[in-house]
Each structure stands twice: as structure tokens, then as C-alpha cells.
Amino acid sequence: MKISYATAAGRQHQKDNMPCQDIIAVRKKNDVCTLVLCDGAGSKEYGLECAQTVSSVTADYLTNNFSTFTKDVLIEKINTALEEKGYTDKNSGTTLLFVACDDKSFILGHVGDGVILMRAASGIKTISKPENGHLENITYFLPSEEAKEHFFSQKGPLGAKTAFILASDGASSLLYDPQTLKGAPACAKLISWLKENDEEEGNELLQENIEQIFREYTSDDISIAVMTN
Amino acid sequence: MAKILLEKTDYYTNKAPRLPICICIDNSSSVLSSKFPDINEFIKNVIEYIDSNVECKTKVQLCIVAFNSEAEVISDFAAVDGTLYSVCYTANAPDLEKGIKKCIQLLNDRLRVYVEESISYYLPELLILSSGESSTDIEHIAQRLRIAQSAKKLAVTPFKIAKNDTDTLNKLTTDGIVYTELNDFTKIFECLKSGLELLSASSAAACKTLKSQAVGWEQLVEKR
Numbered sequence: 001m002k003i004s005y006a007t008a009a010g011r012q013h014q015k016d017n018m019p020c021q022d023i024i025a026v027r028k029k030n031d032v033c034t035l036v037l038c039d040g041a042g043s044k045e046y047g048l049e050c051a052q053t054v055s056s057v058t059a060d061y062l063t064n065n066f067s068t069f070t071k072d073v074l075i076e077k078i079n080t081a082l083e084e085k086g087y088t089d090k091n092s093g094t095t096l097l098f099v100a101c102d103d104k105s106f107i108l109g110h111v112g113d114g115v116i117l118m119r120a121a122s123g124i125k126t127i128s129k130p131e132n133g134h135l136e137n138i139t140y141f142l143p144s145e146e147a148k149e150h151f152f153s154q155k156g157p158l159g160a161k162t163a164f165i166l167a168s169d170g171a172s173s174l175l176y177d178p179q180t181l182k183g184a185p186a187c188a189k190l191i192s193w194l195k196e197n198d199e200e201e202g203n204e205l206l207q208e209n210i211e212q213i214f215r216e217y218t219s220d221d222i223s224i225a226v227m228t229n
Numbered sequence: 230m231a232k233i234l235l236e237k238t239d240y241y242t243n244k245a246p247r248l249p250i251c252i253c254i255d256n257s258s259s260v261l262s263s264k265f266p267d268i269n270e271f272i273k274n275v276i277e278y279i280d281s282n283v284e285c286k287t288k289v290q291l292c293i294v295a296f297n298s299e300a301e302v303i304s305d306f307a308a309v310d311g312t313l314y315s316v317c318y319t320a321n322a323p324d325l326e327k328g329i330k331k332c333i334q335l336l337n338d339r340l341r342v343y344v345e346e347s348i349s350y351y352l353p354e355l356l357i358l359s360s361g362e363s364s365t366d367i368e369h370i371a372q373r374l375r376i377a378q379s380a381k382k383l384a385v386t387p388f389k390i391a392k393n394d395t396d397t398l399n400k401l402t403t404d405g406i407v408y409t410e411l412n413d414f415t416k417i418f419e420c421l422k423s424g425l426e427l428l429s430a431s432s433a434a435a436c437k438t439l440k441s442q443a444v445g446w447e448q449l450v451e452k453r
Contacts, residue, residue: 131338174240178342179247179290179308186239193233205233213235 001033001101004194004202005225008210010170013042013221021048022168022223023094025055027063034062034100035227039114039168041093041141042221050082050092054142057081062100062107069100069107071153075142082143093141097128099164099227106162109153113139115172117183119163119191119228124183126176128152130169139169163191163228170220171210194226202226248289248351249306249339251332252358256316257297257323259360260391268358268390269315274418278425279309285425288351292335296328297321298364306339325363325397326370329355333373336383354384356421360391361398371400378403388417 009020021040027033036059040051057078062069082092095112110116113130131140131150140150165187167175175184190209194202206224214222252275254268272293279285286309293303293314298321303314336353343350355374377383387398 130342173346177241177308178306178346181307184240186235189235189239208232209235213240 001028001227001229002194002199002202003033003035003225003227004199004206005035005037005223006203006206006210007221007223008207008215010218010220010222011215018042019048020221020223021051022170022221023048023051023055024223024225025059027059029063032063032066032100032102033227034059034098035164035166035225036062036096036098037114037166037168037223037225038097039095039112039221039223041095044091044093044141046087046092047094049085050087050142051094053081053085053087054078054094054096058096058098058109062098066100066102066107069155071109071151072148074109075148075151079143087143089141089144093144095139095168096142097166097168099166101158101162101227103158105155105157106164107153107155108164109151111140111142111147111151113169113172115165115167115176117165117167117176117187119161119183119187121159121161124165124187124191126181126183127154129176129178129181130172158229160229163226165190165227166223166225168221168223170218170222171214171224174214174217175224190224190226191228194228246288246349246351247343248354249292249336250289250354250356251292251294251306251336252356253328253332254293254295254303254316255297255323255325255328255359255390256295256319257360257362258318258320259323259362260318262318264390265316265318271358271415271418272315273313274415275421276309276313278418278422282425285309289425290339292332292339294328294331294335296324296331298324298327300324300327300331302331302335306335322364323360323362324365325357325359326365326367328359329357329367329370329374329401333370352381352384354386354424357385357387357398357401358390358417359387359398361389361396362391363397367397367400374401375403386420 003026005024007020007022023038025036036055038051038055040047061077097110097114099108110128116128118127193205210222279289290306291309292306295301295316297319374385385402387401
């Protein structure tokens with residue numbers, strides 16, 4: 001599988017001289033390919049550090065335990081890693097989106113906002129849409145008591161055309177239609193750019209489009225990642 | 230490598246106003262199992278009508294929830310694309326409160342999407358097809374519904390679909406209207422259709438001044 005990805009600090013973070021709090025982790029090992037995207041909570045003291053920890057733990061766990069994956073074990077590993085570093089639901093938080101593939105199947109998972117789109121034979125559809133909490137502009141984060149309840153995960157077979165797009169909330173609204181849950185035409189282009197180029201060129205194209213296009217529509221951090229064969 | 234940028238037609242910026250409709254259906258033992266073919270025919274008629282009307286198809290987002298002792302999301306809010314859904318009879322007790330709570334949660338989630346996407350929306354509609362029985366106390370949730378209706382944040386229309394006491398359903402509305410066509414889902418569909426016809430006949434600007442001929446559906450065309 002090939003992976004391309006790009007992130008950019010939102011206008012607000014740039015203005016405040018803050019780093020982008022969207023973190024992407026990629027692992028490739030023993031025919032398992034893992035892509036993880038975390039959007040650290042800007043409202044928390046250690047949002048960025050939490051996103052870094054969760055993305056790294058998730059990527060390592062999926063890559064090394066693909067065939068035995070359970071979300072309960074993953075959540076336990078995440079919580080343990082965060083506790084060891086002193087990150088709690090009070091001082092830290094992140095959303096989580098991931099997809100991992102071996103040569104026959106995929107696993108994906110999602111907590112919080114952002115979107116996961118999948119290309120299948122029938123087209124590109126939203127497979128996991130943003131989930132928000134009880135108040136406007138509030139979403140579900142790891143770590144939290146409710147994260148387990150709101151942790152969406154799915155396993156399935158890989159088809160010849162299967163491809164995935166992960167996007168943080170800064171980019172998601174342009175890529176999926178909340179009415180029909182269909183992916184925007186842009187999704188097919190993002191996948192084809194990676195298909196027709198090497199990963200580094202795919203990264204450059206994504207970065208250019210995030211800077212030139214997506215940033216026009218949001219002041220939030222933006223990250224997009226694509227996986228295809 | 231040549232620079233390639235997405236074109237404006239490649240990504241979504243659809244800002245048409247939306248009308249969220251949530252249908253909450255009692256599929257507990259308090260509704261006769263023999264009614265379910267009619268209930269599913271009603272769902273089919275609603276979907277096919279919306280799917281066949283360009284204006285409705287663009288604006289209406291439909292959600293279907295079934296409840297017995299648990300609440301089940303049959304279809305989360307989405308544009309109608311012709312996909313048909315059905316509900317099945319269960320032998321469980323009717324937890325009306327749980328069903329309504331699930332609908333409110335889904336409606337709130339949907340409105341949040343509209344706010345985030347800067348999409349205006351019509352007064353959300355909650356249709357409750359219920360026997361009127363509930364295994365749990367509905368006082369609290371009924372009060373929440375009445376407050377939401379008084380604040381013009383929600384329109385609630387209950388339809389009684391079993392031969393039981395209507396007092397429970399009366400508690401859910403501020404206008405006291407409870408449709409009681411027990412065996413005629415065609416009439417319920419016609420009622421919904423009347424409201425939707427006004428939606429398609431009106432421009433967004435004219436919505437506030439329109440008056441529905443279908444009693445109880447005036448709110449359907451009142452735009453926030």
C-alpha cells in the first residue's frame with residue numbers, strides 16, 4: 001500500500017505562533033501498513049503531546065498486532081501510555097482516526113470528529129462521520145470515560161479498488177456530504193494523485209492543496225492522509 | 230512536478246436550507262404485529278415521495294428510529310436516495326422515553342452539522358408513531374419536548390397507532406393535536422405530504438408567511 005499525507009497549522013494557530021496539533025503516524029512492517037491521524041485538543045494544555053502519544057501507540061499496536069486487534073486492548077494501551085506521561089482527560093485530549101491493512105483485509109477506527117472515507121467498487125463513501133458531544137464545538141476525545149462507548153471500529157476485506165482517506169475536522173467538510181455521505185469528487189483526485197505518483201510527490205500535492213485550497217475555508221488545523229494500493 | 234490544484238467543483242459547498250424530519254416508530258408489543266406491513270408501506274411512501282420531488286430531495290433529511298425496550302437507529306439523517314427501510318415487530322415493552330431521547334440526540338447532532346456548515350434549516354420535525362404506552366415515566370422527556378416546541382425549536386406530531394389511551398401522546402405536544410387514524414397510514418402520509426408540498430411550493434423567503442392547510446403542519450414551513 002502507498003500512503004501520502006500532509007498537515008498544516010490553521011490560521012488561528014499561526015497567528016498565535018502555535019504549532020499544528022494534527023499529528024499523522026505511518027508504519028509499514030511485515031506486510032502491515034498503518035496510518036493514524038490524531039487531532040490534539042486545542043483547548044487542553046497537552047493536546048499536542050496527547051496526539052503524539054496516541055498516534056504513536058496506535059500505529060505501533062496495529063502494526064504489531066494486526067491479526068489480534070481489539071479496540072478494548074488498544075484503548076487500554078493508549079490509557080496506560082497517557083497515564084505514564086501524566087496526561088489525563090483534564091489536561092489533554094485528542095481525536096483518533098486510523099486504518100491498517102495487510103494484504104487481504106483492513107481495520108479502521110475512529111473517535112471524535114474528522115472523517116474516514118473509503119473507495120469501494122460502488123464509489124467513495126463516508127465510512128465514519130464526525131461525532132460530536134452534547135454541546136456545540138465539543139467532540140469526544142481520548143482519554144475520556146465516554147471514548148470507549150464512542151469508539152467506532154470496523155474490519156473488512158480489501159478489494160482491488162479499496163482506498164482510504166482520513167481527514168481532520170478542518171478538512172472534512174469539503175470532502176464529504178453530510179446529507180448523502182458521499183465523498184466529494186476531490187477524493188477520487190486525491191487517490192489518483194497518489195496512485196500515479198510516488199509517496200513523496202503525493203505528499204507535495206496534498207500539501208500544496210491544503211495550503212492553497214483548504215485553508216481558504218477554515219481557520220482550524222488541517223490534515224489529510226490517503227492510502228491506496 | 231507540475232502543480233495541480235483542486236477545482237471548486239471538486240469539493241462540497243452546498244448551502245441549501247435543510248428540513249430535518251425524524252420519524253420515531255413504536256415497534257414494541259404494544260402495537261399489533263399485523264400493523265407492520267402498513268407501517269412499512271407508510272415508510273416506503275414517504276421515501277418514494279421525497280425521492281420523486283426535486284425540492285424535497287434537495288432539502289429534506291430523513292431519520293428513522295424504532296423503539297421497544299431499546300431504541301434502534303434504522304437510518305441516521307441523510308438525504309433520501311431511494312433506499313428503503315423497514316421496521317419489524319418485537320415482543321418487547323415500549324420504552325417511549327428511550328425512543329424520543331434517541332431522536333432528540335440525533336436531531337441535535339444534525340443541527341450541529343448545519344451550524345458548523347453554515348447551513349440554514351427549517352423547523353425540525355419529529356413524528357412519533359406510537360401506541361401511547363410507555364414502560365417508563367415520560368413526564369421529564371414530555372416536558373423537554375413541550376419546552377422545545379414553545380421555544381419554536383421543534384415541531385412534534387404524534388400519531389396514535391394502537392387502541393390505547395391517548396393521554397400519553399397528548400403530553401408530547403403543546404397544541405394538543407394527536408392524529409388517531411388507527412388503521413389508515415395513508416392519511417398520515419397524506420398529512421406529511423401536504424406539509425412537504427408547501428415546502429416545495431415556497432421559496433425560502435416566503436416560508437414564514439405560508440399557512441398550511443394541513444392542520445398541525447404549519448410549523449413545517451416556518452424557517453428559522
